[in-house]
Amino acid sequence: MRRPSLCAATCSYLLSTTVLLFLGCAPTHPITEAVCVSQCLESWDHARVLVWSNDPIVEPLLADWVQKQGAEVIEPAIVQDAMLRHHVVIEPEPGVENVLQHLGSLVGANRVLFATVIRQSHPLTIMYSGYKEGHPRVTTLFDPIVTVRSLGIDTSTTRWSVTATGASSTFVLDPTVAELTQTALRRASCESDHLIWTDEGGCD
16 A cells, blocks of 8 residues: 655645644634624613524523523523414524514513524645545534624614624634624623723723
């Protein structure tokens, strides 16, 4: 069986090391964009909130944040029952806001907090320079985007929206999605207290 030369193996190692160093040297903090947070975020005290996400990792994070704001999360069993009885289907596409507001009115909510996750990905292929036998090594890199939005039930206007993206691509998807969600929620909490948020330093 043909074996790679020392030079080819060295080239592969250097390429792998270069990729990892590039990722390691990139900024580590998520990047956020916010719309109408400090101006539009109202008190959550005694609010009844419908929580939804197209990613199962995110929903518990949203629910925990809502409860920490002093609001009540509508029980998932109640939401599922309403969806079955009224044939409500939720899909993360344009128009999801109207569906969630309708569902919220069915379950007695007066707020909706929802997050959409875009799981962008692309393959990273590393192989010996000038040498290929069988299948190349392929590793998937992810560039997820998380957007958290707050809606009222009786108006089509978004109360506030925060989008968080990673500063660089990542090999680990789920922990990154969780981190981006928590970052978006921390920014919302920060600006609701009329403090200044920076991606580098957090809340000040």
